Amino acid sequence: MGIFKKDPLKIITFRSYGTPTHLYVKGRALEDENIDLSKKGFFNLLWNTYKRFETDLIKNAPLILTLPDGRKITTETDNQGYFLIDETIENLMPLIDENGWLKYEIFFAEKFPKRIIQKNNKFTGEVMIVPETAKFGVISDVDDTIMHTGLTSRFKWQVLKNTVFKRAEKRIPLEGAVDFYEKLKNGKSGNDCNPIFYVSHSPWNLYRYLEVFLEKNNFPKGPILLRDFVNPFAKKYIPIAIGTEKPQKQKEITNILKTYPKLQFILIGDSGEHDPDIYIEIAETHPERILAIYMRSVNHAKKMIRVKGLFEKYETVPVLLVEKSNAAVEHARQIGFI
The missing domain is CATH 3.40.50.1000 (HAD superfamily/HAD-like)
Incomplete structure (x- = not known):
């Protein structure tokens, strides 16, 4: 779990998809490597690339996803820090914004002694819900x-x-x-x-x-x-x-x-x-x-x-x-x- 390292913890949510009755949510829990994609210069770019692949993952960590109406879904990261929620959730249509996206929050369910968790342990994600107007x-x-x-x-x-x-x-x-x-x-x-x-x-x-x-x-x-x-x-x-x-x-x-x-x-x-x-x-x-x-x-x-x-x-x-x-x-x- 990387308990003795000093880097803050974070949850990366991957933009995914679903239906009015089904969620398919993916993401990963990691230590924050503080990657700044705006930095220029040979060594900065090389260092950013190293940090992208030198990931300190947070394995077997319980997480809680919260929908806009307050409903909660529990999940857990695997041994590579990834998590997946792939399940039926009824009545999601009222939660979708005008652009067809459902936004959610996810956070660590347990505290990490002597560790900082980014964003006050509130990480956001979004899921695309395909509209009825879609022809293909x-x-x-x-x-x-x-x-x-x-x-x-x-x-x-x-x-x-x-x-x-x-x-x-x-x-x-x-x-x-x-x-x-x-x-x-x-x-x-x-x-x-x-x-x-x-x-x-x-x-x-x-x-x-x-x-x-x-x-x-x-x-x-x-x-x-x-x-x-x-x-x-x-x-x-x-x-x-x-x-x-x-x-x-x-x-x-x-x-x-x-x-x-x-x-x-x-x-x-x-x-x-x-x-x-x-x-x-x-x-x-x-x-x-x-x-x-x-x-x-x-x-x-x-x-x-x-x-x-x-x-x-x-x-x-x-x-x-x-x-x-x-x-x-x-x-x-x-x-x-x-």
């Missing part, structure tokens, strides 16, 4: 889909350069991505409020970094769903035929489909890593739920040959490989999404 949902990757990361670079050097030595607000989104996502959110009527889910293989340690990037560049607000940090160079997808466990990204997408059984989805990713394999398996399992797949092409000849081969005769759902967002916009307009 959008599930999007982040890395090399809306933000250039460099995952296809040799030895992942571009990943290290972009993540370590560039501040979040200085990262530039891929051309046309913000406009495309805003159009998808608004839908054909211009006021559909279609939900956008950001599901990435990036570790939770980068949550705040990605949140700042999305906000600074005016991407539509939506849940940000990442994975636990194990190895940044680990393979992200192994064919299910081998019998291995499905990637966390695929699990999250499957859970979104389960949470909204009457909603269809558009999947957006890139051809640089394993989005094509994951998206194909999801589409084959739920063909009636997937309206289309958009795959952003990457500058890697061998990977593009493989991906083009995967989709050459694929007919389960419409698939479009695009180099620029305007091609996706035109296709979405022709189909009637926007």
Whole structure:
């Protein structure tokens, strides 16, 4: 529990999603590393990156979540400091604000002797409740889909350069991505409020970094769903035929489909890593739920040959490989999404 360390304790809440009768809340209890994302300079950026991954977690800590109407839900962090609330909660509709978000507070249920707990032990979070006006949902990757990361670079050097030595607000989104996502959110009527889910293989340690990037560049607000940090160079997808466990990204997408059984989805990713394999398996399992797949092409000849081969005769759902967002916009307009 890190009782003898001096750093203050805090709870990080991850923006998530739910329904008027179900909550899916995620977060993590940690020691505060006092990371300042506004700092400039080589050593400051390097130090911030070190602190993001050198996390002192608070394991097996009981927590209490409080809804705006006073109802309380208890949970506990696991051995990595994460917590998850995934349960039916009736009559949440009156608690949702005008933008479709349910805000809550969460706090440590027990005191820590000789420790400071940030924010007077009151931490806030929010859950998106999909409105009835939504005609479809959008599930999007982040890395090399809306933000250039460099995952296809040799030895992942571009990943290290972009993540370590560039501040979040200085990262530039891929051309046309913000406009495309805003159009998808608004839908054909211009006021559909279609939900956008950001599901990435990036570790939770980068949550705040990605949140700042999305906000600074005016991407539509939506849940940000990442994975636990194990190895940044680990393979992200192994064919299910081998019998291995499905990637966390695929699990999250499957859970979104389960949470909204009457909603269809558009999947957006890139051809640089394993989005094509994951998206194909999801589409084959739920063909009636997937309206289309958009795959952003990457500058890697061998990977593009493989991906083009995967989709050459694929007919389960419409698939479009695009180099620029305007091609996706035109296709979405022709189909009637926007």
